[in-house]
Amino acid sequence: MQLTRSVHIVASGDAGFSLTNAFDCTAYLVDGGGECALIDAGMGVEPEQILRGIRTAGFSPERVTRILLTHGHGDHAGGAAALSQACGAQVYAMEPAADFVSRGDIAALSLEKAIAAGVYEPGYTFRPCPVLPIADGQRIPVGCLTLTAVSSPGHSAGHCCYCLEEDGRRILFAGDVIQCGGRIALQAIWDCDLQQYMHTLYRLAELHPDALLPGHGCVALQRGWLHLDKARAVLDTLALPKNSIGE
């Protein structure tokens, strides 16, 4: 599903566009010409569906050289092992998420809590894979394009958003920080941190993105900043933006 000149949706579960496994996050392919990058990797339950999504978008999986994870939660990072193998791609994430995913630390990734809560299917297993750490502000080349890593903790430790400048427009891959409508994702897990979350929301609002591409739900191809401004306006009243968790 092509969104912009260089961005396609290649995976999305039932909290999005129901293209692939029901529990997958929305995963985006960034086409840099010769090379492509995948933003997030889905659950890893039916990775062949994501490979099919890549082919349907018009790309051979071998063109995907990098898989950039927004964070370590299963619905975003569980597919990294299978997809990196199938594509021959290197996986990247911000610390400490990079460490959690490479060790398959299910406690740090809150996997058992998530399965018990019905967020993932019973019996779900997480396949670890080697992950290279990236730093805040790091520029990641993807063919003729460049993605910039934006540290954005709060939803979970080591959460990272990615910014792409395309045709003078700023596209923000927001992971689980914010959804359309200004909704956030606060969870009762050890590394969800309200202070950091607030700081992240203010920081992302300052980026004033034209397009907002979240890990779940709808996408905003224009006026992406509206959703961040909405969340910021609620924080300014000392309240918390509406929570998408448990809806």
Ligand SMILES: [Zn+2]
């Ligand atoms: Zn998450």
